Amino acid sequence: MRTIRLLVAKDLRLEWRTREITTTVGLLALLLVIVLAAVRPEPAAAASAMWVTYAFAATLGFTRAFALERDHLTGLRLAAADGGVVFLGKALVNWVLLAAVQAASLPAFGALFTEAALARAGALAAPLVLGGVGLAVVGTLFGGLIVQARLREALLPLLMLPVALPVLIAATSATAALLDGAPLRAVGGQLQLLVAFDILFVTASWLLFEFVLEE
Amino acid sequence: MRLLLVAATLLMLVGITWALLAAPTEVFQGLPQRIMYLHVPAVITAYSALLVVFAASALYLWTRQARWDRLAHGAAELAVLFITATLATGAIWGRPVWGTWWSWDARLTTTLILWFIYVGYLIVRAWAPGSRGARAAAVIGIVGVLDIPLIHWSAIVLRTLHPQPTVFRPEGPALPASMLPPLGINLAAFLLLFAALLLLRVRQERTLARLVERLEGA
Amino acid sequence: MTRPQAPAVELAGVVKAFDHRPVLRGVDLRVEQGRAVAVLGANGSGKTTLLRLAAALTSPTRGTVALFGRPPAREVRRRVGLVTHESLLYDNLTVAENLRFFAGLYGLAPSRAAEALASPPLAPLAGRRARVLSRGQRQQVNLARALLHDPDLLLLDEPYTGLDVTAASRLTAVLRAERGRGRTLLLATHDPEEARALDAEVAVLLGGRLTELLPADALDPARLAAWFRDGRR
Numbered sequence: 242m243r244t245i246r247l248l249v250a251k252d253l254r255l256e257w258r259t260r261e262i263t264t265t266v267g268l269l270a271l272l273l274v275i276v277l278a279a280v281r282p283e284p285a286a287a288a289s290a291m292w293v294t295y296a297f298a299a300t301l302g303f304t305r306a307f308a309l310e311r312d313h314l315t316g317l318r319l320a321a322a323d324g325g326v327v328f329l330g331k332a333l334v335n336w337v338l339l340a341a342v343q344a345a346s347l348p349a350f351g352a353l354f355t356e357a358a359l360a361r362a363g364a365l366a367a368p369l370v371l372g373g374v375g376l377a378v379v380g381t382l383f384g385g386l387i388v389q390a391r392l393r394e395a396l397l398p399l400l401m402l403p404v405a406l407p408v409l410i411a412a413t414s415a416t417a418a419l420l421d422g423a424p425l426r427a428v429g430g431q432l433q434l435l436v437a438f439d440i441l442f443v444t445a446s447w448l449l450f451e452f453v454l455e456e
Numbered sequence: 457m458r459l460l461l462v463a464a465t466l467l468m469l470v471g472i473t474w475a476l477l478a479a480p481t482e483v484f485q486g487l488p489q490r491i492m493y494l495h496v497p498a499v500i501t502a503y504s505a506l507l508v509v510f511a512a513s514a515l516y517l518w519t520r521q522a523r524w525d526r527l528a529h530g531a532a533e534l535a536v537l538f539i540t541a542t543l544a545t546g547a548i549w550g551r552p553v554w555g556t557w558w559s560w561d562a563r564l565t566t567t568l569i570l571w572f573i574y575v576g577y578l579i580v581r582a583w584a585p586g587s588r589g590a591r592a593a594a595v596i597g598i599v600g601v602l603d604i605p606l607i608h609w610s611a612i613v614l615r616t617l618h619p620q621p622t623v624f625r626p627e628g629p630a631l632p633a634s635m636l637p638p639l640g641i642n643l644a645a646f647l648l649l650f651a652a653l654l655l656l657r658v659r660q661e662r663t664l665a666r667l668v669e670r671l672e673g674a
Numbered sequence: 675m676t677r678p679q680a681p682a683v684e685l686a687g688v689v690k691a692f693d694h695r696p697v698l699r700g701v702d703l704r705v706e707q708g709r710a711v712a713v714l715g716a717n718g719s720g721k722t723t724l725l726r727l728a729a730a731l732t733s734p735t736r737g738t739v740a741l742f743g744r745p746p747a748r749e750v751r752r753r754v755g756l757v758t759h760e761s762l763l764y765d766n767l768t769v770a771e772n773l774r775f776f777a778g779l780y781g782l783a784p785s786r787a788a789e790a791l792a793s794p795p796l797a798p799l800a801g802r803r804a805r806v807l808s809r810g811q812r813q814q815v816n817l818a819r820a821l822l823h824d825p826d827l828l829l830l831d832e833p834y835t836g837l838d839v840t841a842a843s844r845l846t847a848v849l850r851a852e853r854g855r856g857r858t859l860l861l862a863t864h865d866p867e868e869a870r871a872l873d874a875e876v877a878v879l880l881g882g883r884l885t886e887l888l889p890a891d892a893l894d895p896a897r898l899a900a901w902f903r904d905g906r907r
Contacts, residue, residue, distance in 0.1 A: 251771075392583060399579065400596065407607050407610035411613055434609055437606065
């Protein structure tokens with residue numbers, strides 16, 4: 242637990258100093274919102290536009306997050322840091338960055354697609370958080386897996402998006418229903434799926450990450 | 457292995473002939489229904505291959521023996537092959553019967569996504585050689601299979617138009633008895649073919665590994 | 675817990691292959707506690723691989739590695755400090771933050787990092803970011819990082835690379851002092867002079883195999899250079 246806090250604090254401090262990921266990912270997200278809105282500004286397109294944006298932002302941000310750590314994995318392993326702990330720390334940081342993008346882009350979706358994006362922000366938090374966690378977990382697992390591979394920028398979305406598809410489908414469907422004015426109760430099935438995905442993948446990645454970090 | 461290949465070929469010849477000539481024509485779907493005799497064995501073989509990938513990947517991470525990695529690699533290649541066959545036969549059947557090549561049905565979606573996941577697996581193998589790539593691939597192999605129920609569940613959130621299972625179901629097969637023998641023969645043929653090709657690939661990789669070791673170790 | 679008679683590092687019949695290509699082809703090495711040993715080898719001869727095996731960062735394809743008489747499990751790894759030729763520091767953290775982070779990873783009190791920072795060469799660097807350090811300063815911080823948890827065995831991979839004369843002689847002084855404190859040193863280098871400066875015994879890594887331990891003076895630099903050039907004795 243202490244090690245996780247240490248890793249997260251270190252990563253957030255580094256990000257605060259350089260703002261590398263926040264700037265690039267934030268700008269990309271904004272750009273995507275604008276392009277998607279220019280093509281099809283109807284409220285009906287809002288949910289899919291939101292999750293396309295998040296998925297793109299996530300793949301870009303997560304590749305950067307691990308590139309940053311690549312030369313330091315030896316140091317972490319020398320200190321006998323447990324693979325599962327490193328995973329939890331990295332996933333948490335990735336989720337915080339993604340959540341920041343989600344929160345920051347919500348007003349843009351509200352302005353360009355449908356005001357419901359802001360008016361229903363409270364209910365939307367459920368799919369945004371649960372789906373965000375799912376993307377962060379899968380992205381962290383695969384990001385760690387391919388950190389030494391050639392062409393990792395191209396490889397991450399290729400691996401991550403198919404596996405994360407249940408998250409994208411369930412989260413988009415829940416988001417769409419909530420924007421339509423449905424009560425939180427009505428999207429219970431989707432939220433259940435998201436919770437199941439998050440639990441399964443946190444557990445599996447936590448167990449497998451020791452193998453991921455090895456050389 | 458040669459024996460397996462011969463047996464698979466013979467069985468397939470029998471099965472396909474039977475399916476095309478002797479099996480009854482289905483009343484509503486007509487002739488296109490006969491593609492079922494390839495489609496169902498292909499999909500069962502594909503998912504069996506995925507189970508082999510899963511088990512061999514887990515064993516590889518557990519034991520670190522290269523032979524499990526070779527088994528997983530070979531099975532993943534064949535899984536992609538049989539998934540491709542499944543998708544192709546399904547689309548060819550879907551066009552005349554459903555009037556569309558593709559639909560976002562739960563089973564179709566799951567199979568398509570699995571195709572992407574395991575093509576990703578093969579790409580990782582191609583780009584990251586050695587034990588690092590083997591470990592990365594093993595993790596993907598395991599995660600991909602764990603993902604199957606979730607993909608299926610999420611695709612149900614969309615909706616379903618695929619025929620319900622007609623052979624493997626709790627209350628027993630619903631197919632007419634005259635359709636079962638050719639289907640069974642083809643299934644056996646596909647599984648034998650899979651076993652033969654898997655053996656072939658594993659042996660090739662083993663020979664390659666030994667050759668490299670011999671040459672470099674001299 | 676510590677059996678003082680057990681060697682700090684013991685490699686027996688170690689083969690390490692990458693993608694079936696062997697880098698080490700049967701290496702035997704025994705480093706007794708408190709000794710200093712230098713592994714001499716040309717670039718690409720497998721020195722780094724040998725040190726990574728000794729740090730339990732990677733496992734041998736065949737053969738066994740033992741640290742302090744035990745298989746290299748996670749607990750034993752904590753008795754090992756490693757200085758690699760690439761820096762393990764985070765460029766955008768200050769020296770103090772880097773050391774505090776690694777002290778935390780090792781589960782040490784922050785005061786341990788403060789102690790390390792109080793030492794004369796590091797004190798003026800504490801507030802600087804790692805990226806602005808010179809090569810020599812960086813190596814000092816690296817060494818301090820590797821010694822934070824007071825390891826019994828210190829592994830050094832080409833620690834002199836890129837150091838100027840002053841920095842190099844300072845490093846030699848520090849390493850001799852560490853040896854005086856009873857720390858075991860295992861150094862990888864291509865330069866027999868470095869081994870001599872540390873009074874280290876020497877083993878030469880050639881063609882994936884290691885010679886027996888020799889006194890540093892027993893090696894004729896010219897002959898060694900010829901060996902490295904030809905890749906064999």
